[in-house]
Amino acid sequence: MSVEIPITATEHGTVRIFAINLPPDEAKVWETETAKSDRLLETALGATTLDHEHLEVIDVEAVKSLGLSTYLVDGLGLPEALVNRDRARLDALSGRVLIMWSTAFASQEQVLKPGRQVTLIGTYREDPGAGIFEPIQSEAAKGGIGTHEEEATARPRPKPPWGLLSAFAGVALLVLALIAIAR
Numbered sequence: 001m002s003v004e005i006p007i008t009a010t011e012h013g014t015v016r017i018f019a020i021n022l023p024p025d026e027a028k029v030w031e032t033e034t035a036k037s038d039r040l041l042e043t044a045l046g047a048t049t050l051d052h053e054h055l056e057v058i059d060v061e062a063v064k065s066l067g068l069s070t071y072l073v074d075g076l077g078l079p080e081a082l083v084n085r086d087r088a089r090l091d092a093l094s095g096r097v098l099i100m101w102s103t104a105f106a107s108q109e110q111v112l113k114p115g116r117q118v119t120l121i122g123t124y125r126e127d128p129g130a131g132i133f134e135p136i137q138s139e140a141a142k143g144g145i146g147t148h149e150e151e152a153t154a155r156p157r158p159k160p161p162w163g164l165l166s167a168f169a170g171v172a173l174l175v176l177a178l179i180a181i182a183r
Contacts, residue, residue, distance in 0.1 A: 003120060005112040007105045013126040014102040015078060018045075018118040019093055020057070027096040030057045041098070046113030047105075054104035060093050067091045072099075078124050086122045093121065 005016075020027045030037050042050050063071040069090040072078045076099070083090065098118060114120060 003114060005114070005120065007102075007108075007110050007112060009107050009109040011102040011105065015072075015076065015124045015126065016100045017072070017090070017121040017124070018098040018100070018114070019121050020096040020098055021117055021119060022096075024095065027057075030096065030098070031059075040117075044115050044117040046111075046115060048110045049106050049108040051104050051106045054101045056099045057096055058099065059096050068093055068097065072124070078126060082124045083122075089121065097121070 020030060022030075030040060038050070038052055041047075041052070041055070060068055063075075066074070067087075067090075069083050069087040072083050072090070073080045
């Protein structure tokens with residue numbers, strides 16, 4: 001029985017890591033951005049829509065000195081606490097892996113049905129970060145937009161010339177009526 005992975009249209013901030021279960025020469029094709037590799041990825045994942053700008057296929061050997069887990073934390077900014085729970089499993093991987101950001105689904109709801117070519121290793125939600133909102137301490141930040149002082153000194157808005165436009169339209173209609181009568 002295969003695993004189904006539901007993707008919502010509003011999903012964001014999620015990264016999925018898949019092991020690629022193919023011989024090295026076949027898996028290497030997935031690293032290139034071609035129509036063939038695009039079709040292979042979509043078929044392997046059972047995806048209906050993929051934006052290939054938001055996924056990455058890497059050879060784990062290329063990050064072996066760091067370790068895949070450190071690459072995910074330091075290189076991609078995933079939360080260390082989440083990656084640590086799978087650190088041993090991630091660092092033990094070999095061959096190629098597929099890293100997919102939720103933006104790869106182009107805001108399209110779908111259900112992934114991965115085939116034998118890929119195995120889901122982990123799903124990680126990016127840390128949105130806790131914003132610190134302190135007042136800005138500068139003269140430029142004082143006041144507000146559209147304060148009462150500005151409104152009092154602002155020039156009144158000119159009114160559209162509706163009277164002039166109406167007169168012009170009336171003259172035009174009169175000329176057309178005279179032309180029609182003269183014929």
